[in-house]
Amino acid sequence: MSWLLEPSGVGEKFLVMFVAILLFVAVMSLILFVVDRPKRIPNWVVALGFVGLPLAFLLYGLVRPALITLWNSFFNRNSTEFVGVDNYVTAFTQPQFQKVLLVTAAWVILAPLLSTVIGLVYAVLVDRTRFEKLAKALVFIPMAISMVGASIIWGFVYEFRPDQAGIQQIGLLNQLLVWLGFPPQQFLIGQPWNTGFLIVVMIWIQTGFAMTVLSAAIKAIPDDIVEAARLDGLHGMQMFRFITVPSIRPALVVVLTTIAMATLKAFDIVRTMTGGQFGTQVVANEFYTQAFRQNNQGLAAALAVVLFILVIPIIVYNVGQMRKAEDIR
Amino acid sequence: MTRTTTTARRRGLAVLAGGASLALLLAACSDPDGDAPSESESSGDAMSSTSIDCSAYDEFGDLDGTTVNIYTSIVEPEQATQEASYDAFEECTGVTIAYEGSREFEAQLLVRIQAGNAPDIAFLPQPGLLNTIVNDYPDAIQPAPDATVANVDEFFSETWKGYGTVDGTFYAAPLGANAKSFVWYSPSMFADAGYEVPETWTEMMELTQTIADEQETLPWCAGVESGDATGWPGTDWIEDVVLRTAGPDVYTQWYTHEIPFNDPQIVEAWDTTGEILKNPEYVNAGLGGVDSIATSPWTDAGFPILDGNCWLHRAANFYQTQWPSGTTVASDGDVFAFYLPTDQTDIKPVLGGGEFVASFADRPEVQAFQTYLSSADWANQKALSTPEGGWVSANTGLDPENLQTEFDQLAWETLADENAVIAFDGSDLMPGEVGAGTFWTGVVDWLTGASTQEVVDRIENSWPM
Numbered sequence: 001m002s003w004l005l006e007p008s009g010v011g012e013k014f015l016v017m018f019v020a021i022l023l024f025v026a027v028m029s030l031i032l033f034v035v036d037r038p039k040r041i042p043n044w045v046v047a048l049g050f051v052g053l054p055l056a057f058l059l060y061g062l063v064r065p066a067l068i069t070l071w072n073s074f075f076n077r078n079s080t081e082f083v084g085v086d087n088y089v090t091a092f093t094q095p096q097f098q099k100v101l102l103v104t105a106a107w108v109i110l111a112p113l114l115s116t117v118i119g120l121v122y123a124v125l126v127d128r129t130r131f132e133k134l135a136k137a138l139v140f141i142p143m144a145i146s147m148v149g150a151s152i153i154w155g156f157v158y159e160f161r162p163d164q165a166g167i168q169q170i171g172l173l174n175q176l177l178v179w180l181g182f183p184p185q186q187f188l189i190g191q192p193w194n195t196g197f198l199i200v201v202m203i204w205i206q207t208g209f210a211m212t213v214l215s216a217a218i219k220a221i222p223d224d225i226v227e228a229a230r231l232d233g234l235h236g237m238q239m240f241r242f243i244t245v246p247s248i249r250p251a252l253v254v255v256l257t258t259i260a261m262a263t264l265k266a267f268d269i270v271r272t273m274t275g276g277q278f279g280t281q282v283v284a285n286e287f288y289t290q291a292f293r294q295n296n297q298g299l300a301a302a303l304a305v306v307l308f309i310l311v312i313p314i315i316v317y318n319v320g321q322m323r324k325a326e327d328i329r
Numbered sequence: 330m331t332r333t334t335t336t337a338r339r340r341g342l343a344v345l346a347g348g349a350s351l352a353l354l355l356a357a358c359s360d361p362d363g364d365a366p367s368e369s370e371s372s373g374d375a376m377s378s379t380s381i382d383c384s385a386y387d388e389f390g391d392l393d394g395t396t397v398n399i400y401t402s403i404v405e406p407e408q409a410t411q412e413a414s415y416d417a418f419e420e421c422t423g424v425t426i427a428y429e430g431s432r433e434f435e436a437q438l439l440v441r442i443q444a445g446n447a448p449d450i451a452f453l454p455q456p457g458l459l460n461t462i463v464n465d466y467p468d469a470i471q472p473a474p475d476a477t478v479a480n481v482d483e484f485f486s487e488t489w490k491g492y493g494t495v496d497g498t499f500y501a502a503p504l505g506a507n508a509k510s511f512v513w514y515s516p517s518m519f520a521d522a523g524y525e526v527p528e529t530w531t532e533m534m535e536l537t538q539t540i541a542d543e544q545e546t547l548p549w550c551a552g553v554e555s556g557d558a559t560g561w562p563g564t565d566w567i568e569d570v571v572l573r574t575a576g577p578d579v580y581t582q583w584y585t586h587e588i589p590f591n592d593p594q595i596v597e598a599w600d601t602t603g604e605i606l607k608n609p610e611y612v613n614a615g616l617g618g619v620d621s622i623a624t625s626p627w628t629d630a631g632f633p634i635l636d637g638n639c640w641l642h643r644a645a646n647f648y649q650t651q652w653p654s655g656t657t658v659a660s661d662g663d664v665f666a667f668y669l670p671t672d673q674t675d676i677k678p679v680l681g682g683g684e685f686v687a688s689f690a691d692r693p694e695v696q697a698f699q700t701y702l703s704s705a706d707w708a709n710q711k712a713l714s715t716p717e718g719g720w721v722s723a724n725t726g727l728d729p730e731n732l733q734t735e736f737d738q739l740a741w742e743t744l745a746d747e748n749a750v751i752a753f754d755g756s757d758l759m760p761g762e763v764g765a766g767t768f769w770t771g772v773v774d775w776l777t778g779a780s781t782q783e784v785v786d787r788i789e790n791s792w793p794m
Contacts (some may be wrong), residue, residue: 162613
């Protein structure tokens with residue numbers, strides 16, 4: 001039975017997957033069968049029969065590692081010595097890590113706000129125009145590109161070559177600058193602007209999501225409200241300010257918080273484009289560096305916990321707003 | 330009522346059927362000696378492997394049909410030549426070598442060891458990683474078998490054996506060696522301009538100034554970008570200069586932290602390096618200003634030499650494999666290299682590096698393969714199976730005649746020179762926080778505007794207590 005525990009090769013791995021699925025089906029059907037047998041059983045037994053296994057998996061695969069991470073964050077680099085809150089002190093007092101927190105804050109503030117604002121304005125502008133479908137598709141397409149793919153594309157956009165004889169620019173932006181008579185720029189080196197240029201990539205990806213959700217919300221505003229506002233003499237900006245935005249407020253909050261969560265996890269863009277050099281390091285990437293390159297499990301766990309704590313209020317708010325949005329409906 | 334009983338029975342049958350099919354599947358597959366899928370033969374240059382003596386592996390018993398897993402950071406294009414060099418051993422013993430190369434090797438290896446899923450053999454690119462593994466996972470790593478130790482004693486110097494030793498136990502035999510103290514140049518450009526290869530550091534700086542005065546293109550090109558390892562080529566530069574300005578003894582004190590990282594002698598070495606790397610009159614030929622060194626990939630930072638945009642590029646012997654296909658590497662070809670000169674008269678410091686063979690299993694086939702890799706047979710097989718060159722070893726049993734390129738022979742001579750003082754790559758010997766962390770990022774900050782003092786102070790502060 002060694003192949004079951006140590007599959008070698010693709011065929012055997014697929015076989016193990018197949019066995020696992022069958023095992024799941026067998027166990028699940030057995031549980032449901034047993035739960036279903038007796039007459040008149042309390043409701044909670046049936047409920048447990050249905051959600052018990054997934055809950056057990058969640059506990060084992062999500063809650064347990066989270067607790068282990070929390071535990072490790074109070075220990076030294078290889079979890080052999082208890083060091084109390086030293087790792088947290090390091091993460092919040094050393095200038096190197098303070099900067100990482102600052103850059104992460106910049107990401108979490110700028111990326112969701114700008115994506116949402118651009119997405120909202122765009123959705124309002126193309127609403128009920130002749131070319132609405134095409135315009136929306138254009139902005140939505142980047143959503144389908146992976147973060148790493150987008151980073152590579154933008155890496156080429158920002159690519160730098162010196163302005164001298166015999167050297168061709170290969171970066172789109174620098175070529176534009178050269179045509180306009182400006183010297184080419186090292187977009188990814190100059191602090192603090194380089195972080196801005198990385199955030200642009202995130203915005204490029206997330207705007208499509210914001211636009212789609214908000215556009216749907218705008219279309220759901222009841223016509224009689226809009227009519228009444230028109231009769232009261234609201235036009236253009238006022239209409240947008242007093243009718244559109246308040247009506248879609250729950251959707252706006254959901255979009256903002258969802259993008260904020262995606263931004264907190266921004267790891268791939270930074271890793272692909274600068275590797276965290278030139279003062280662009282963010283918490284998610286620093287955590288990876290500490291865990292897998294520096295092999296400092298304690299500090300890495302502490303950074304992961306910090307990330308976890310940062311994301312909790314956003315999630316709570318997000319869930320609350322979602323409930324509200326559903327109540328309104 | 331009847332209806333419910335039938336559904337209940339049906340359900341019972343379904344459960345039974347599910348369980349039964351699972352049992353059947355498990356029974357069908359529990360063939361204990363299922364053959365592993367055979368590895369397709371590696372497509373190296375097929376060469377007669379009759380040249381090695383198979384009796385060396387008799388002591389390990391009958392190994393036919395066994396498999397040894399290797400995990401390494403050596404990926405294409407070097408992977409094919411590595412695999413071809415194992416053919417002789419595979420034919421002798423009937424062992425299959427399963428080769429797995431990964432660019433994420435350093436991060437993944439520790440994860441695999443933690444998960445109890447260590448490979449049989451791993452090629453460690455730094456002694457520092459060996460130290461980490463021995464200290465953190467002493468139960469996982471196996472000491473080298475006696476036959477391997479005998480080979481190492483016979484074919485390698487004490488220094489090389491020392492790198493594979495932790496706390497008096499010898500674990501990892503050297504595999505390949507790197508000689509990093511080389512400057513790449515174009516012989517034809519030198520000949521056309523009437524320049525000579527410099528023999529001393531002073532001559533090299535004079536030549537640099539001459540090129541800067543006479544030519545339209547800048548003399549030096551450099552690049553330290555290397556994904557998430559960005560900065561390492563810069564550490565090689567600094568280490569080479571420390572060896573030349575402060576000497577090998579100070580170099581040893583430096584990486585063992587007997588003297589602080591911001592010691593004045595080390596600062597002097599950084600500043601000497603800066604005379605080239607931070608001088609906009611001298612760098613970065615065809616690639617931009619000084620800060621472009623930080624963003625130029627090390628893999629093609631030397632390519633401007635081919636277009637006549639750059640004159641000098643300091644890079645290790647393995648840079649030979651980076652040149653685009655069709656480039657002739659020869660003393661009368663497109664590119665060649667000279668030893669990075671020194672003003673020291675008594676010694677010729679050579680910055681070296683290498684991989685070390687660590688094992689995580691003590692099965693006889695694994696031990697036999699370790700023994701093969703540490704033998705003169707393997708070194709010569711590897712040389713023969715690397716027609717493109719770019720490989721050299723510190724194995725004294727290696728016959729330099731077998732090295733396939735002129736440059737590899739030069740690298741071998743440089744390592745074997747009687748005045749050569751081989752110093753192992755310092756950042757590989759420092760603790761990971763520095764050697765694979767702040768030293769790398771420090772180089773990047775230094776190239777993008779930070780002062781030497783600022784950078785060395787920061788690196789010193791990050792040294793683990």
